Amino acid sequence: MSTFKAPKGTYDLIPPASATYLAVRDAIATPLRRSGYGYIETPGFENVELFARGVGESTDIVTKEMYTLTTKGGDELALRPEGTASVLRAALEANLHKAGSLPVKLWYSGSYYRYERPQKGRYRHFSQVGAEAIGAEDPALDAELIILAHDAYRSLGLRNFRILLNSLGDAECRPVYRAALQDFLRGLDLDEDTRRRIDINPLRVLDDKRDAVQKQLAGAPLLRDYLCDGCREYHARVRELITAQGVVFEDDVKLVRGLDYYTRTTFEFVHDGLGSQSAVGGGGRYDGLSEMIGGPALPSVGWALGVDRTVLALEAEGVRLDLPDATSVFAVPLGEEARKVLFGLVGELRKEGVAADFAYGGKGLKAAMKAANRSGARYAIVAGERDLAEGVVQLKDMESGEQESVPLTKIVTTIQSKLG
Numbered sequence: 001m002s003t004f005k006a007p008k009g010t011y012d013l014i015p016p017a018s019a020t021y022l023a024v025r026d027a028i029a030t031p032l033r034r035s036g037y038g039y040i041e042t043p044g045f046e047n048v049e050l051f052a053r054g055v056g057e058s059t060d061i062v063t064k065e066m067y068t069l070t071t072k073g074g075d076e077l078a079l080r081p082e083g084t085a086s087v088l089r090a091a092l093e094a095n096l097h098k099a100g101s102l103p104v105k106l107w108y109s110g111s112y113y114r115y116e117r118p119q120k121g122r123y124r125h126f127s128q129v130g131a132e133a134i135g136a137e138d139p140a141l142d143a144e145l146i147i148l149a150h151d152a153y154r155s156l157g158l159r160n161f162r163i164l165l166n167s168l169g170d171a172e173c174r175p176v177y178r179a180a181l182q183d184f185l186r187g188l189d190l191d192e193d194t195r196r197r198i199d200i201n202p203l204r205v206l207d208d209k210r211d212a213v214q215k216q217l218a219g220a221p222l223l224r225d226y227l228c229d230g231c232r233e234y235h236a237r238v239r240e241l242i243t244a245q246g247v248v249f250e251d252d253v254k255l256v257r258g259l260d261y262y263t264r265t266t267f268e269f270v271h272d273g274l275g276s277q278s279a280v281g282g283g284g285r286y287d288g289l290s291e292m293i294g295g296p297a298l299p300s301v302g303w304a305l306g307v308d309r310t311v312l313a314l315e316a317e318g319v320r321l322d323l324p325d326a327t328s329v330f331a332v333p334l335g336e337e338a339r340k341v342l343f344g345l346v347g348e349l350r351k352e353g354v355a356a357d358f359a360y361g362g363k364g365l366k367a368a369m370k371a372a373n374r375s376g377a378r379y380a381i382v383a384g385e386r387d388l389a390e391g392v393v394q395l396k397d398m399e400s401g402e403q404e405s406v407p408l409t410k411i412v413t414t415i416q417s418k419l420g
Contacts, residue, residue, distance in 0.1 A: 009116070009124030015326070021127065023321050024310050025109050028129040028152040035148060037107040037131055042086040044111065045069075048076040053292050054085035054261055056201060065114040079113040083130045083304055084261070084286065085293065091134055092295040102135030103300070109307075121277030121309050130283075132302035134290075139234055142265040142285060142301050143241035149269060149281060149303055150247050156310070157319040161280065163247065164268045166255035167235040168203070169227050170287065174263075177226035178202055188216045207256045222253045231264055238265055257282060261289040265301065271309070273316030280313055281305030328419055329356040330372035334365060334384035341408070342383055342393075348412055354419065373398060379415060383408075 006012055013021055048068055055061050067079040080086050087106055091097060096104045109129045116122055131148070133141045146163065153161055169177060181202045190198075190205070194213065197204045206217060227235070242249060249267075257266050266284035274280070283303025290298035314321070329349055331342040342358065349356040357375055359368035365382075372380040382403075383393040393411055396403040406414050 007124070009118035011123060011125070019323050019326065020311055020314070020321055021307055023323055024156065024307050024314075025127075025129055027156045028149075028305055028307075028310075029107060029109065030155070031148045031151045032107040032131050035105070035144065037105040037133075040087055040090060040106040040108050041110065042080070042083070042090050042108070044113075045077045045079050046086055046089065048078045050085050050089055050293060051078055051081060054088075054289055055082060056204075056261070061114060065116055067113050067115060080110075081112055081114045083108055083110065083112065083128060084132060084302055085289070087130070087132050087302075088134060088289055088295070088298075088300065089293060091132075092290065092293070092298075097135050097296070097298055102298075103133040103138075103141060104135055105131075105133050107131045119277070121274055121312055123308060127307035128281075128304045129307060130302060130304035132300060134300040135298045137287065137299035139237035139265075140241060142238045143245070145283065145301060145303055146238075146242055146249075146267055147245050147247055149305060152305070153269070153280075153310070156314060156321065158271070158310075158313055158317060160273060160317055161269055161271045161313065163249040164252040164255050164270060165239065165242075165249045166252050166266050167224065167227060167231055167264050168256070168262050168266050168284070169223055169231050170263050173226050173228035173231055174223070177221065177223050180221045180226065181206075184220055190216075203256050206254060217254075224253050234264055257284055261286040261292065263287045267303070269305065271313040271316065274309060274312055277309065279306075280309040325355060325376055325378065327355050327357045327375040327377040328379065329354055329415055330375050330377035330380045331356065331358045332365065332368040332372060332380055332382045333359065334382065337385060337388060338383045341388060342381060345381065345393075345408075345411065349415065352412060352416065354412075354415060379418065381411065 051066060052062055061081045066081050069077050071077060087108055091104055091106065107130065111125055111127055113125055115124060118124060131145060133145065150163065168174065182198055185198045185202055185205055190213065194205055194208065206220065208214065255266055255268060262284040264285040264287065268282035269280050270278045271280050272278060281304060285301040287299035289300065290296060331346050333339040333342040346356045346358045357377065359371055363371060369380065378398055380396040380398055381393050382396060387393055391408050392405045393408055394403055395406045395411065395414065
């Protein structure tokens with residue numbers, strides 16, 4: 001056993017489970033690629049200020065959960081706790097908003113880091129696939145992103161997820177609501193840390209998961225009652241467009257996402273089979289974030305879906321993904337001459353798109369056939385000196401156990417035909 005273990009709250013992805021994670025990432029990305037979203041990849045760490053300004057200094061992410069470090073040159077950096085701020089920073093730095101028509105549509109996949117109390121579904125290192133549409137204020141964009149996430153989950157076979165939808169207002173109507181909420185919250189019995197949030201960002205208090213706090217929030221004013229005509233009309237249009245596409249959602253007037261930059265549309269995907277960590281993804285509109293981090297006004301919308309929690313949701317529903325075989329053909333050589341011939345044959349099969357592997361290490365027939373069985377290969381190719389002298393190899397069906405002689409010159413086309 002190794003002296004070292006994965007750090008607390010992290011995990012290693014190893015076969016065969018890793019194949020499911022790859023399939024989930026691909027399933028989420030596929031509808032994005034079909035919809036004009038280009039791939040972007042950002043560094044695993046950024047300037048601390050990017051997240052302090054964008055995510056919000058009053059959020060748990062910034063105050064408690066970020067991994068920060070100081071470089072030898074004195075730079076204050078943080079491992080990225082989320083993707084939106086990094087993607088927007090990269091888009092602004094590359095002037096993508098000036099390169100052509102807006103919106104700039106981007107998708108990404110990567111690892112993120114938060115110092116949280118580890119539990120099932122909540123890790124200190126986790127994986128997300130995200131999408132951002134930068135530079136356009138259009139309810140059709142909000143609806144598109146919600147629909148694309150919905151379609152991705154459906155394509156995976158998930159059925160028991162729900163979409164929660166709300167509007168957080170904008171710079172016109174939210175200040176009025178904020179003042180009313182602050183007046184309400186100041187009359188509650190809250191701890192000192194929570195009371196500090198009342199002045200910095202009172203909406204954060206609504207997101208408090210503690211029962212003692214939630215019970216006191218029963219009579220809190222609702223943002224929907226304070227929406228201006230513009231926000232109300234915008235939200236109605238988003239709801240209308242989603243409904244027209246047959247996507248079912250639930251209005252959740254108390255839904256508040258955990259980041260400060262959200263405005264207007266906000267949504268969450270939840271799966272009731274995951275217990276307390278039921279959110280599998282979410283997002284919303286963030287029209288003021290670009291200005292917060294020093295850019296021009298670029299109204300934008302996006303989401304991030306958790307790969308880890310999506311895998312847990314699949315397990316909760318008992319969904320088994322139809323994964324491609326890691327190995328379709330396994331070559332078992334008997335003798336040195338057969339090793340040369342079959343090694344070349346494996347290379348030829350791979351060039352033709354067939355997943356093929358080889359019995360390395362000079363194994364005997366019994367050990368090599370065990371390796372072939374463990375590989376999950378549908379067929380095994382076995383050949384010795386006598387077979388090669390006759391110009392044939394033995395093709396064994398690993399499921400039925402049937403075996404047949406196939407001319408060496410026809411083995412590639414025979415396997416292609418059998419695999420379809």
